[in-house]
Amino acid sequence: MGSQIRVLLVEDSADDADLLMWELKRGGFQPESRRVASRESFTGALEEGDWDIILCDFTMPGFSGAEALEILHRRGIDIPFIFVSGTLTEEMAVAAMRAGAHDYIVKDRLKRLVPAVERELRDATARHEQARDRQQRALAERRFREVLAMAPDAIVAADGAFRITLYNRAAEALFGHSAEEAIGQPLDLLLPARFVANHRDHMSDFAALPGGVQRMNERIEIFGRRKDGEEFPAEAAISKLVEDGHVTFMTVIRDVSERRALEAQLRQAQRMEAVGQLTGGLAHDFNNLLTVMIGNLDLLLERIDRDSEVAAMARVALEASLRGADLTRQLLAFARRQRLEPKAFDMNERIASTIELLRRTLGEPVEIETQFAADLWPVLADPAQLESAFANLAINARDAMPGGGRLVIETANKQLDDDYVAQNADVAPGSYVMLAVSDSGAGIAPAILDKVFDPFFTTKEMGQGTGLGLSMVYGFAKQSGGHVKIYSEIDYGTTVRLYLPCGDGRQREDAVAVGTESPVPGGDAKILVVEDSAAVRQVAVNHLRAFGYRVVEATSGREALETLAADDTIDLLFTDVVMPGGMSGPQLAQAARKRRPDLKVLFTSGYAESAIGSAPGAGLDGSLLSKPYRKDELARKLREVLDAGGGES
Helix, strand or coil, rough: CEEEEEEEEECCCHHHHHHHHHHHHHEEEEEEEECCCCCCHHHHHHHHHHCCCECCCCCCCCCCEEEEEEEHHHHHCCCCEEEECCCCHHHHHHHHHHHCEEEEEEEEHHHHHHHHHHHHHHHHHHHHHHHHHHHHHHHHHHHHHHHHHHCCEEEEEEEECEEEEEEEEHHHHHHCCHHHHCCCCCHHHCCCHHHHHHHHHHHHHHCCCCCCCCCCCCEEEEEEECCCCEEEEEEEEEEEEEEECEEEEEEEECCCHHHHHHHHHHHHHHHHHHHHHHHHHHHHHHHHHHHHHHHHHHHHHHHCCCCCCHHHHHHHHHHHHHHHHHHHHHHHHCCCCCCCEEECCCCHHHHHHHHHHHHHHCCCCEEEECCCCCCCEEECHHHHHHHHHHHHHHHHHHCCCCCCCCEEEEEEEEEEEEHHHHHHHCCCCEEEEEEEEECCCCCHHHHHHHHCCCCCCCCCCCCCCCCCCCHHHCCCCCCCEEEEEEEECCCCCHHHEEEEECCCCHHHHHHHHCCCCCCCCCCCCEEEEEEHHHHHHHHHHHHHHHCCCCEEEEHHHHHHHHHHHHHCCCEEEEEECCCCCCCCCCHHHHHHHHHHCCCEEEHHHHHHHHHHHHHHCCCCCCCEEEEEHHHHHHHHHHHHHCCCCCCCC
């Protein structure tokens, strides 16, 4: 069975057309043909059919073979075109071949038809394959250049003479030279002068290695030079390609300046962490000793004649102990090498302006509430570092509330006394300006709460945080002579309190003004203290007994209800707001007042006062004393609650 071909016959004679088809069949083809004899029918056939070969008469009435050939070439169609004519002279045949015909045959010599058709079909197939290969190579090259153009790393190719032949967009951005400026220039253009000779030697050795495609190695460390002369560290992967005797060097270059800087910061942070652990251990031991000394000197000054020579000696010893505490704080600050420029300023004004800048960052789902103290003392700190610390706290709070929530920002004047310092050895007693940032998020598990200030510790998912935010706040607070404390309960939220020294000299004056406090009011009422932390509960009990009150203790809401049921002489319930065991302070107070409507209640909490209302089961019906509190603050608040509506029972 012969080959099937589709033949377009440009022929005005039907007999001659049949003769041509008979000759092709005799030669083994199975032709499918169409005969046309005018310009219109020829162009229509080109548009409608997919022809393997065109057999065209040279001379026809109203339409010539030369015109048909011109139409074919003008349309850019590559179909074998053979003239078959009875009037074709040798001169006409030469002219036809010059015009682009593939062959010519005289009608009275049709034995040449089949070999000519076979040859032209083979040549056409070869041409089409070559064209397809060229198209595929062009497409591949275009895609390759598009990939190179869009590649995030700089890609530079050079020839055997080390002159740049390819230079992508990332290379333009990295080195500063445009492609027009770089292509054709030696690779030396991209290198610092001191590395040029050594680089040439390495590249020459690499070029001399036998073989086709090779890599110098996975990555080498180099230095690049930008157009403005700036040098930068980089990593390069160099490959050699030998094709048709021509050598091409392909180099992928990545700027590692940022990574090196981050690695340096990491090494510095690790070193500072080691130093911090060492100095922290020393400071802890010294502060334990100083706490014993300072606490006993305080008690001694309360029990001896203030005007005696012994009292003067005790005050000197106390001042020396406080200076020793300052030295230990300076040791801790050494591990935080930020440069501070402290000045006295209004924290309310600075935080308010920062909130406005952060509103868009925090997002609309976050409801922002501010509770600024109207009589706030000036704070002594670095304003820019305070803004940074506050921004870290606010953004951490936002991240703890992915679906939105309540962000409460509070400022207040705070006095930290010796009892608080005894449990928090990294802060000196005295007057502080406090900034509290509270969220209504999921809270932090107790098992990890003491790790949140550690560098690189984070509760966020991988890639969502560096773990440096709170450690920066911690370092800033410590280096500023302040203090930071975090309170958190699962399903309630988190409050971070930042204490910074006053800017009017209160810190030093209050720290050494021992024994000059005004008398605090006491009483003989019976008070039920409800606190799950044994250490905090003991501090409260000791204060209350020192004031003359009778004290009963409970560790949970349910234990407190049992105590109240068994003892109807209790005058006041002093309870923490957030407690484990399924019953909060407000829930306890509500249940207690169902039995004892006249029972007076004083709440205490480590959360910002304004944030407690967002806790489940809150709805405080009573006064609130914020932690940490001084002895005189507790005494006055108790007296205020007890005296409200008729005094002690």
